[in-house]
Amino acid sequence: MNYDLIIIGGGPGGYSCALRAVQYGLRTALIEKDLLGGTCLNRGCIPTKTLLFAAGLLTNMKQGAKFGVAADNVRPDYGALRARCADVTGQLRTGLTKLLKQRKIDIYAGTGRVTAAGEVTVAGAEGDTVLTAADIVLATGSVPAVPPIPGADLPGVMTSDDILADLPELSRLVIIGGGVIGTEFAEVYRALGTEVTIVEAMPRILPPMSADLARHLAADFRKKGVKVITKASVTEIAQTAGGLAVRYALGDKAEEIEADGVLIATGRRASVAGLTPFTFEEDRRRVVVDEHCQTSVPHVYAIGDITAGFPQLAHTAEAQGKIAAAAIAGRSCGIRLDLIPSVVYTRPEIASVGVSEDDAKASGRPYRVGRAMMGANAKSLIAGEAGYMKLIADGEGRLIGAEFQCEEASNLVSEATLAIAAGMGAEQFASIVRPHPSVEEAMGETAEGLLTFDK
Numbered sequence: 001m002n003y004d005l006i007i008i009g010g011g012p013g014g015y016s017c018a019l020r021a022v023q024y025g026l027r028t029a030l031i032e033k034d035l036l037g038g039t040c041l042n043r044g045c046i047p048t049k050t051l052l053f054a055a056g057l058l059t060n061m062k063q064g065a066k067f068g069v070a071a072d073n074v075r076p077d078y079g080a081l082r083a084r085c086a087d088v089t090g091q092l093r094t095g096l097t098k099l100l101k102q103r104k105i106d107i108y109a110g111t112g113r114v115t116a117a118g119e120v121t122v123a124g125a126e127g128d129t130v131l132t133a134a135d136i137v138l139a140t141g142s143v144p145a146v147p148p149i150p151g152a153d154l155p156g157v158m159t160s161d162d163i164l165a166d167l168p169e170l171s172r173l174v175i176i177g178g179g180v181i182g183t184e185f186a187e188v189y190r191a192l193g194t195e196v197t198i199v200e201a202m203p204r205i206l207p208p209m210s211a212d213l214a215r216h217l218a219a220d221f222r223k224k225g226v227k228v229i230t231k232a233s234v235t236e237i238a239q240t241a242g243g244l245a246v247r248y249a250l251g252d253k254a255e256e257i258e259a260d261g262v263l264i265a266t267g268r269r270a271s272v273a274g275l276t277p278f279t280f281e282e283d284r285r286r287v288v289v290d291e292h293c294q295t296s297v298p299h300v301y302a303i304g305d306i307t308a309g310f311p312q313l314a315h316t317a318e319a320q321g322k323i324a325a326a327a328i329a330g331r332s333c334g335i336r337l338d339l340i341p342s343v344v345y346t347r348p349e350i351a352s353v354g355v356s357e358d359d360a361k362a363s364g365r366p367y368r369v370g371r372a373m374m375g376a377n378a379k380s381l382i383a384g385e386a387g388y389m390k391l392i393a394d395g396e397g398r399l400i401g402a403e404f405q406c407e408e409a410s411n412l413v414s415e416a417t418l419a420i421a422a423g424m425g426a427e428q429f430a431s432i433v434r435p436h437p438s439v440e441e442a443m444g445e446t447a448e449g450l451l452t453f454d455k
Contacts, residue, residue, distance in 0.1 A: 001106075002132045003029045005328055006120045008112035008275070009139030011038020013304035013317030015096060017137055018105045020322045024329035028105050029131055031112035031122055036100070037093050039141050040314040043161050046092060047085040048184055051167075052345050054081055055191035059347070066384060076192045078169050085164070114138075114276035118299065135299045135328045138287070139321065140275060142268035142305035142312055149176075149264075151237030156244050157262045160185070170194050174246045174259040176234050178205030180344050182265035183217065186226050187346045197227040197257055199248055204230055208311075209342065209403075210356040216387065216405050217346060229255075237262055270306040283308035292327035293320050301328070316340050339421055341413040348374075348387045349409035353417045354401035357392055366395030370426070370449030374406045378437035383407050389446045391416070397426045397450060408439045415443065426450035 005021050007014045010032030021028045035042045054076075064071035100107060110124030114136060122129045144159035146152050158166075160181050173189050175182045178200030190196045198205060198221070204214040205221075205228060218228050229250070236247040243260045270286045281288040281296040286308035293301045301324040304317030319335045326333035344350040360367040374380040374387040385407045392401035402416035419429050430447035434440045 001029070001129070003027045003106075004133060005029070005135050005137065005325075006112075006131055006133040007031065007137045007139055008114070008120065009038065009141055009304070010036045010107070011139060011141050011304065011317060012040050012314040013141075013321040014038070014137070014139035015100060015321075016318040017139065017303060017321030017325045018100065019103060020325035021328065022103045022105055024325060024331060026325070026329055029108060029133070030100065030105050031108045031110065031120065033109075033111040035093060036096055036107070037089070041092055041096070042089055043164050045314055046089050047164050048160075048188070049345055050085045050088045051081065051188045052184060052347075054084065055188045056347055059191050063384070078167055082167050085167075113274065114278070114300070116277070135301065137293075137301045137303060137321070137324050137328075138272070138275060138295075138306060139303050139317065140271045140306055141317075143271050144264070145267045145269040146264055147234075147266055149234055149237055151239070151244075152264060154237055154239055154244065156260065157237055157264065159264055163261075163263055168261055170259075170261045172243070172259045173197070173261050173263060174199060174244075174257050175263045175265055176246065177265035177267070178202070178228065178230070179207065179265065179267065180342075181267075182263070183221075184345055185263055185265065186221065190221075190224050190226050195225070197229065197259075199232045199234060199246060199257070200228070200230045201233055202230065206344065206350075209344070209350070209352055210358050212357065212388075212390065213350050213352065213403055213405055217344070217350060220346070220348075268305060268312055272306050276300070289320075291323075293324040294327065310337065311340055311342060313340065313342065336421060339417050341417050343410045343413065345410065348385045348406050350403075350405050351409040351413035352401070352403040353413050354399075354420050355392055356401055356403065357390065360392055360401070367400070368393045368395070368397065368426070368450045368452075370446045372442045372446040372449070374439070374442060377406075377439060377442045379439045380407055380442075382437070389442050391426070391429075391443075391446045391450060393426050393450045397452070399424055399426060399429060399447075406439055406442070412440060412443065415440070 004026040005028045008031045018028050018030045061071045061074040108122045110122040112120050112122050115121045120131045172195045175198045178198045186196045206214040232248045232250050234248045238245045246257045278297045287302040287306050288308045289302050295302050303320035305312040310316050323333045341353040370391045372389045387406035390403045394400050399420050426447050
């Protein structure tokens with residue numbers, strides 16, 4: 001079968017690329033070896049956020065008296081939680097499948113592999129199918145990365161895939177890795193009543209994000225009873241009479257923590273093994289692409305978690321998918337990959353975009369910072385949440401970055417992204433009338449902190 005475009009991988013990048021490609025009039029095939037929606041929909045973003053919503057609801061109900069609501073004997077129901085995750089992901093997957101079929105995208109179930117220039121072989125349940133196309137997009141995503149820790153294969157030691165598949169009821173959980181995955185699972189399990197410890201090798205949790213955000217999250221975790229151990233190198237996971245023991249080095253001292261379960265959340269590795277007969281330019285085992293998401297091999301594009309130099313996020317993959325589709329169709333695309341917001345769905349949420357204060361300071365260029373503490377924001381006070389907002393501007397007052405730790409941060413960061421992309425100045429951003437009471441109105445207060453007026 002001949003196509004204009006073949007996409008290997010049906011996750012957010014792959015299906016977004018396919019949907020945009022058919023809008024451009026390209027005959028498109030989409031290959032998926034597992035479930036449409038990929039890791040994000042089935043084993044990542046969506047089930048995790050479903051659990052985080054339930055965890056927040058449980059926390060609010062337990063604290064009902066604080067809000068004037070009597071709620072007694074509130075407890076988690078693990079069976080119902082598993083069923084809820086399956087229901088949400090199932091509904092989304094069904095809707096996605098219908099949409100792809102409505103758009104006349106041919107879907108092939110099986111493992112796709114590029115076997116020659118312009119040729120893809122799909123190994124399916126009924127044998128091999130050979131497809132041809134002028135252009136190919138690789139969107140095969142990533143899998144959990146498990147470091148070579150002795151005992152990492154013991155029963156009770158899990159990756160994010162494992163813990164979402166089983167959702168085990170645990171009294172004590174040790175999480176190895178304090179990045180986005182580790183901190184979100186810490187939020188979930190602590191709310192469910194589990195004793196949680198995070199062990200992180202770096203000097204702080206959330207290493208890719210700003211020092212301020214990491215510090216505030218660590219302080220919140222301490223208040224919630226989540227223990228955070230940094231600068232710790234895990235040396236072994238061992239079976240004990242009481243369950244599992246995570247052994248680690250802290251400076252020159254050997255330490256140990258007992259647990260019923262261990263989650264290894266040390267990042268994800270690109271899923272590219274055996275995918276093509278070509279040799280690509282790579283960086284840290286991820287594929288290097290140009291501004292159009294084309295690899296070093298002509299007519300072969302790569303998007304999503306397998307690409308080098310980009311955060312492994314679903315919305316990164318979606319954006320890259322649209323960029324690749326536009327390039328293949330000979331169209332222009334105005335998506336800016338230098339403005340990709342990052343969100344951590346802890347409570348309160350964390351989000352950032354653009355240049356951080358740490359980056360601005362390190363660059364040595366003039367900059368300004370505006371900040372608002374959410375304890376003075378009426379909507380945040382009503383919800384019982386604190387946190388802060390920060391906007392960063394260059395020496396001329398033009399917005400270049402933003403970070404949030406507050407209610408609705410995942411929504412607010414889009415307003416900041418839009419302002420930065422538009423080259424908006426602090427005065428213009430501060431002049432927008434925002435509703436009261438709202439979390440968003442603190443954006444105006446934060447922007448006003450950037451203003452300087454002639455005396």
